[in-house]
Each structure stands twice: as C-alpha cells, then as structure tokens.
Amino acid sequence: MSEFLVFFxxxxxxxxxxxxxxxxxTLVFGMMNVLNFAHAAMYMLGAYFSYTLVTVTGQxxxxxxxxxxLLFVIGALVERFLLRRVHVHGHLHELLxxxxxxxxxxxxxxxxxxxxxxxxxxxxxxxxxxxFLGIIYPVYRIFIFLCAVLVGLAMALILYRTRLGxxxxxxxxxxxxxxxxxxxxxxxxxxxxxxxxxxxxxAGVIAGPLLTTYPGMAHEILIDAFVVIxxxxxxxxxxxxxxxxxxGELQSFGVLLFPKLSLALVYLLMAGVLIVKPSGLFGEKx
Numbered sequence: 001m002s003e004f005l006v007f008f009x010x011x012x013x014x015x016x017x018x019x020x021x022x023x024x025x026t027l028v029f030g031m032m033n034v035l036n037f038a039h040a041a042m043y044m045l046g047a048y049f050s051y052t053l054v055t056v057t058g059q060x061x062x063x064x065x066x067x068x069x070l071l072f073v074i075g076a077l078v079e080r081f082l083l084r085r086v087h088v089h090g091h092l093h094e095l096l097x098x099x100x101x102x103x104x105x106x107x108x109x110x111x112x113x114x115x116x117x118x119x120x121x122x123x124x125x126x127x128x129x130x131x132f133l134g135i136i137y138p139v140y141r142i143f144i145f146l147c148a149v150l151v152g153l154a155m156a157l158i159l160y161r162t163r164l165g166x167x168x169x170x171x172x173x174x175x176x177x178x179x180x181x182x183x184x185x186x187x188x189x190x191x192x193x194x195x196x197x198x199x200x201x202x203a204g205v206i207a208g209p210l211l212t213t214y215p216g217m218a219h220e221i222l223i224d225a226f227v228v229i230x231x232x233x234x235x236x237x238x239x240x241x242x243x244x245x246x247x248g249e250l251q252s253f254g255v256l257l258f259p260k261l262s263l264a265l266v267y268l269l270m271a272g273v274l275i276v277k278p279s280g281l282f283g284e285k286x
Contacts, residue, residue, distance in 0.1 A: 002133075002134050002135045003256075004256075005133060005135055006135055006137065007252045007255075007256050008252070008253075009141060009142070010141070010252045011245075011248040011249035011250075011251065011252030011253065012141075012145045012245075012248060013141035013142070013145050014248040014251060015145070015148070015244040015247065015248025015249065016144045016145040016146075016148030016149070016244070016248075017148070017203060017206065017221075018228055018247060019148045019151075019152060019228075019241060020147065020148050020151060020199060020202060020203035020206065021039075021040070021043055021200060021203045021221055021225045022225040022228040022229055022232075022243075022244060023151065023152065023155060023199055024039060024195070024196035024197065024199030024203075025196065025200075025225055025226075026232070026234075026235060026236065026237060026239075027155070027192065027195065027199070027237070028192065028193055028196040029229065029234055029235050030172070030234070030235030030236070030237070031168060031171075031189070031192045032087075032172075032189055032192060032193060034083065034087070034094055034193070035091060035094065035095060035098075036098050037095060037098040037099040037101075037102050037222070038078070038098040039197075039200050039222070039225070040102065040200070040218040040221050040222035040225065041101065041102040041105040042071050042074070042075060042197045042200040042201055042204070043200040043201065043203050043204040043207070043217075043218060043221060044105070044106070044204060044213075044215070044217055045109070045201065045204065046067045046068070046071055046200060046202065046203065046204025047205065047207055047208040047213040048109055048112075048113050048213055049063070049066075049067045049070060049071075049201070049204075049205075050063040050067050050120070050204065050205040050213075051113075051120050051208055051213050053066060053067065054120055054122075060120075060122040060123070060124075060126065060209075064202070064206075067201050067202070067204070067205045068198040068199070068201045068202040068205070069198070070201070071197045071198050071200065071201030071202075072194040072195065072197060072198035072201075073194070074197060075193050075194040075195075075197025075198065076190050076191070076193065076194035076197075078197070079189070079190045079193035079194065082097060082101070083097065083098075084186070084190075105218075106215055106218060109215055110215050113213075116214070117213065117214040118208075118213040118214065119212050119213075120208050120209045120213065122140060125139060126139055126140045126143055126209075127139070127140065130142075141210070143206075144206055147202075147206060148244075151199070151202070152237070152241055155237060156237065167188060168188060168192065171183070171185045171188050171189065207221070224247065224266070227243075227247060227266055227267070227269075228240055228243040228244050228247060229243070229280075230270055230273075230274070231243040231246065231247070231269060231270050231273045231280055231281060232280055233279055233280030233282040234279075234283050235283070236280065236281075236282040236283055238282050239280055239281050242281060242282070243280075243281065247266055247269070250265050250269060254266075
C-alpha cells in the first residue's frame with residue numbers, strides 16, 4: 001500500500017505541473033483562438049531564468065515572482081509586434097510563427113546556457129522530506145501540487161467572479177461591442193497572451209528543480225500539454241484540470257503496472273476520448 005501511495009502522490013505532482021503548463025495554453029486558445037507552439041519554449045525560458053537567478057542570489061523564492069513577470073513582458077511583446085500582425089491571416093500563419101519562434105528560443109538557450117542538463121537545489125524546507133502514513137515523501141512534490149491548486153482556484157475566481165473576467169469573456173464573444181463600450185480589446189488580448197506566457201514561465205520555475213533544466217524539456221512537456229487540452233477539451237479550464245489528473249496518474253501507475261506500455265497509455269487515452277467525444281471531455285462542439 002505504501003508503494004501505491006507513493007506512485008499516487010507522484011501522479012498528483014506531475015498532474016500539477018501539467019496543469020500549470022496547459023492552463024496557459026488553454027487560456028490563450030479559449031480567449032484568443034490561438035494555438036501557441038512557442039508556449040513550451042516560454043516554459044523552458046522560465047526554468048533557465050530561474051536557474052540563473054538562484055545561481056546568482058542563492059534564493060529560490062524570488063524566482064517564483066520575477067521570472068513570471070519577465071515572461072509576461074516577453075509574451076506581451078510577442079503578441080503586440082509579431083502575433084497580432086499574422087492573426088488576421090488565420091491559424092496556419094500563427095502556427096508557423098510560433099513554431100519558428102520556439103526553434104529560435106531553443107537555439108538561443110543552447111547558445112547562452114549550453115546543451116547540457118543543469119541541476120538546481122532549492123534547499124531549505126522545500127528541499128526536505130516529511131513522513132506521513134508510513135512513507136517519507138519530498139516536500140517539493142507536494143509544493144508543486146499545492147501551487148497548481150492555488151493557480152487553478154485563482155484563475156477560476158478571476159474569470160467567473162470578477163469584473164476583469166467579465167471583460168475577458170465579453171471580449172472573446174463580441175469584441176466589437178466591448179470596444180464600442182470604451183474598452184481597449186487589443187490591449188486585453190495582449191494581456192491574456194502575456195498572462196499565458198507568465199503561467200508557462202511559472203511552471204518552468206517549478207519544473208527546474210524537479211526535472212532538471214535542459215533544452216529538450218520544452219519538446220517533452222509540449223506533447224503532454226497538447227494531450228491534456230485535447231482530452232480535456234480545447235479552451236476548457238475544468239477539462240484541463242481533469243485531463244491533467246488523468247494523465248498524471250496514468251503515467252505514474254503506468255510505469256508501475258505496465259512498464260512496457262507506459263509511454264503509449266497516454267495516447268491510448270487520447271484516442272479513446274476522441275473516438276467517444278471528438279470535442280474532448282468538457283469541450284463544446286464547434
């Protein structure tokens with residue numbers, strides 16, 4: 001039973017990380033109808049920026065605040081000067097732009113930080129372990145899941161219980177009317193894209209000490225993040241929560257129970273969901 005509990009907690013930790021990455025991707029697609037292939041590259045930048053800050057300052061906590069702010073600025077600039085110019089031409093131009101941007105960021109990362117893994121130790125209480133229910137478990141993995149819960153609750157509160165959330169949803173449904181009411185819709189959408197980049201950067205900061213920081217981390221998380229939004233439903237925040245939990249636990253217990261099929265289980269789940277409900281678990285038919 002203790003072994004199953006450990007793998008269950010491992011699944012929750014990875015589910016939390018997956019949600020933090022896919023939530024920004026879901027937000028950008030749901031609000032702007034943009035599939036951003038550079039999202040995982042922003043996640044990787046967050047991890048590398050965090051590594052640099054921790055190396056220079058010796059403190060992990062400031063990177064949780066500073067790195068997302070920096071990624072917000074980068075994301076807002078990308079939307080304002082690059083994405084906005086091609087958005088009117090459709091999804092193909094957006095995909096080509098963000099795909100090329102992801103490659104550029106990856107090569108810049110290799111040029112600046114090198115092509116080898118960088119390990120980071122958070123130290124302090126987060127680097128310790130606690131004992132409960134007969135097992136010893138790392139505090140940092142619990143911290144990852146708690147961060148995902150707090151971010152999910154904050155996003156739901158902002159989107160559905162505040163005036164800002166009303167403006168965001170109204171800008172998506174009828175941008176011309178919202179613009180006529182005196183609200184700068186392009187500025188709102190730029191903020192949405194920047195916030196999505198900040199979320200990915202936040203996820204990168206958290207992922208660095210867990211997975212180590214290396215150039216291939218963007219490609220690996222991007223595949224799982226897209227599986228999450230496909231299974232959960234494009235643009236559905238609740239779907240991202242459920243899909244992240246399913247995939248996190250499936251990957252964790254897949255390694256334990258079906259080691260030879262563990263890599264295929266996630267894609268089998270996605271195929272099964274698409275057969276039964278092509279729009280995803282919580283997606284709406286277009």
